[in-house]
Amino acid sequence: MKAHLAGELRLMTDADLHEYWKQARWPKPDPATWSKSAHVTQPNSNASVFSPLRYALTLLPPETVHFASAQVDPFGYLLEAINATEWVEFCRAHHHPWLARVWLAAASQLLAERRLVMKAHGWADTWDKLRESRTTSAADDFYIARLNHDHRGIQPRSESFINARLAEARQDNDQTFLRRYRRAKQHAGKRAGVGLAEKYLVAYWLELPQGFPGLCFFSDLALHSFLTHLRLRTADNTSWPITQIRLRLGLIQAAPRGHLITGAIIEGKTIRLTTSICQKSPYSVPIKNWPR
Numbered sequence: 001m002k003a004h005l006a007g008e009l010r011l012m013t014d015a016d017l018h019e020y021w022k023q024a025r026w027p028k029p030d031p032a033t034w035s036k037s038a039h040v041t042q043p044n045s046n047a048s049v050f051s052p053l054r055y056a057l058t059l060l061p062p063e064t065v066h067f068a069s070a071q072v073d074p075f076g077y078l079l080e081a082i083n084a085t086e087w088v089e090f091c092r093a094h095h096h097p098w099l100a101r102v103w104l105a106a107a108s109q110l111l112a113e114r115r116l117v118m119k120a121h122g123w124a125d126t127w128d129k130l131r132e133s134r135t136t137s138a139a140d141d142f143y144i145a146r147l148n149h150d151h152r153g154i155q156p157r158s159e160s161f162i163n164a165r166l167a168e169a170r171q172d173n174d175q176t177f178l179r180r181y182r183r184a185k186q187h188a189g190k191r192a193g194v195g196l197a198e199k200y201l202v203a204y205w206l207e208l209p210q211g212f213p214g215l216c217f218f219s220d221l222a223l224h225s226f227l228t229h230l231r232l233r234t235a236d237n238t239s240w241p242i243t244q245i246r247l248r249l250g251l252i253q254a255a256p257r258g259h260l261i262t263g264a265i266i267e268g269k270t271i272r273l274t275t276s277i278c279q280k281s282p283y284s285v286p287i288k289n290w291p292r
Helices: 002-010 014-023 052-058 062-069 074-081 084-093 102-120 127-133 136-148 159-171 175-185 196-203 220-229 240-249
Strands: 039-041 048-050 261-267 270-275 283-286
Touching: 002 074, 002 102, 014 102, 052 102, 062 074, 074 102, 102 196, 102 240, 159 175, 196 220, 196 240, 220 240, 220 261, 220 270
Parallel strands: none
Antiparallel strands: 039 048, 261 270, 270 283
């Protein structure tokens, strides 16, 4: 799994990654800052919450974490740099099975967000297909998607590229491309819909607001209950649709067994997250404070 995920991430050049961080809704992760403490202080309070992702970073050599922060893809670098076998043994020896796949989960979030960005921009195929195939149709999709959204700071391909492509389309009487191009120039291109559950899963995969454990630490059952409480569930009454969304986006859980978060329970106006570890206070927060 590590080799497959690392192979996908290697398809992204530094230029691609810089472009990605322009599109993402948050800045590039800074593991060096996150590794200073395993706890996040709650706003307007002296209370703190244990953050499993930050805790994992505190267990690494500081020089490794600082070097990762300087990379264009910090968690992709950590995925490559860390000996997965030694890390799993370390987690097992210290009774932290829910941390064993944290770097896989962190690296998978980048690819999932990239796919979601492209889907929201009206590109039906996944970005990695373009990287692998380099076909004209995939390149057209990529160009049209960018052109549809160039008002958001996403720069389209150069004029020389589009002039050559237009000349080719006119010569071949490619009305499909010409029509798409005209619609894109008018910002009328059709955009694929992105579900709230998809956006929520990707945005909070590593860490929920205020430092609460990210969704990658939830079991599928707990994840289903949590999104249901936030009214982000799909129409089906089972957890399968949410599991399907996670798998389709390529999101990897921090642990296949022994999840940190085992359930999400409504208690009055509060959501309480049940956990597999002992701690001073439970994970609980008023429902109104959870973004959705």
